[in-house]
Amino acid sequence: MGGRATGPSVLRGLLPLLPLLAFLLVFFVYPVVRVLLLGFEPKGPLLVHFQELWAVPLYRAVLLRTFRLSLIVTVLCLLLGYPVAYTIAHAPQRLTAPLITMVLIPFWISILGRSFTWMVILQRNGIVNQLLRALGLAHEPLPLIYNPLGVYIGMTHILLPFMILSSYSVMRGISVSLLRAAATLGATEWQAFRRVYFPLSLPGVAAGTVVVFVIGLGFFITPALLGGGHVTTVSLLIEATITQTFNWGLASALAFVLLLSALLVLVPAIRILNLDRMFGGSNR
């Protein structure tokens, strides 16, 4: 990529995006703004719903829980996804396509289907518990589901491909010769990885982390099905507020707070991580 475009050429460059931007404006931005505006009460005190959110301890607890949940899932995805992405990026050419396909297959199965499958696998008489008991590793069935653990497992499984794919796309561009160069300069394999490879792979990791974290914040089905009522997240609360109490104002205020707090995390992250490098991967 050459030097930064300036002046009119920026606009020319954006021209191909116009259809998409117009679409998003009508079908995404407008409805979202409309819904968020419902959080402000035009007829009463403007911020009455936000005052309620602040006053009732339930809402703060749920917001904190949602952030903690998403953070834990992001860390799990990172720990599990990085080695996978590394393996695929440096596997022999003929294995790349099959491996990527294996990562992609879960994308083709609905989240609902996958969550129900986890219910069957993780339940007290599920495969995992049967195996553990057959091997003598457990005498009582372990509580793997209908608690936070079940939600971690289910969400990590669903979000893992996002982490793997964004890490992989950057890792693929890292030249192996850089590692050889490090080796000729006397670096051990570990040193070469830690000081050369890892820093170069960071943009992909950062992109994956942000994507997983943000999607995780809004997760609904998996906590609803695998949490057993013990893991109420903001999205669950929003749904209950609308369908059970028909309180659109309060639900919109909740959505507003969730969006705002996600942005508060995202904006600094994007600035620190350098937006340019995040999704482009062309940093050399």
Add this chain to the structure above:
Amino acid sequence: MADKRKVGKLLEQYFTGEVTRREFMRRALLLGLSTAALPGLITSFAASPASAQQIKGTGEVVVCSWGGAYTDAQRASFFDPFERESGVRVRTVGIPDLAKLRAMVQTKNVEWDLVDAEGRWVVSLGEQGMLERADYTIIPRDEQNPGSVSDYGIGSVAYGYVMGWSTKKFPVGKNPTTWKQWFDAQAYPGRRAMYTDPMPILEFALMADGVPMNQLYTPTLDVDRAFRYLQAHKSMINVWYRATTQAETLMRGEEVDLIHSANGRMINLKRDNQPVDFTYNEGAWMQSFWVTPKGSPNKVNAWKLSAFMARAVNQAQFAVRYPGMGMGNTRAYNLMPRESIDYAITSPQNLKVTLQISIPYWAKNTDENQKRWLAFLG
């Protein structure tokens, strides 16, 4: 002429499947009926009290129902035969949505003519003037039980909630039969799941705490006491499930031993020979209604369809196809096989041991109770 009472009895036996078609013909001839008269007799028996003439019409009627096997059973028992008899086309759409119905009426753009609506909606929608008043010169209501007749339409089904258990864990005679027992972890040790909805868990909690079933709403539901009881017993509930289908997964996987569930889910498991049983004792039901949004373009057809659905025979057929639902026509229970009567939540025998959830109470208090419920779950 043959004895009318005997003919009536024979027709009932024929419709309940107690006698085969061949046996029916044989006995009919013995009663002195001619073969030529039989088809007309069957039709008129099936049709009473709404005669075929009142039902004839033109055009279409759009029915909004809940989809799946439920709407399939409605189509087979009500909509298809109605199309044949009336000449009116029935189009089904899904699914009933309170907010959508309100929006339709307010924007004067009503797409639904007949909606299978929950009882608590009917109260609030009716008060807001969003529903047509049913025309009871078209819909016969003399055979309906009083609880299944509203100003805005007749009952579609009654459905409800029951306690269920694993028969592996609690064999016959060792199972709980009251909510007091269900919540007693000492006498009935095991894992427990409840469907997360304060209606009618609050009622069940009060029953467990000793409030007699017929005094729950007098003067009003003691919500504070119910939540106190639930708070004290909260730790024994292992799963609060959010999708009614989960009840089956939970019991099949032996994830829990005791459950609070929609009655239909327990019936599915029993019919599938799972080691699961349930009781209607201290169960609770509420009535749904067929209602017409204000300004519906085909409201007369909607009432004609309602009249058709009010017939005992059609309701009996529905109850056989979709077991568990309570039917409003009291005579329908004379036309059902034993199993369907046992399963129907508002059959005469089950009506005696179950609670009718108060629609006016929940129409007024759902918001407040839901808020407390969310805080209770945390």
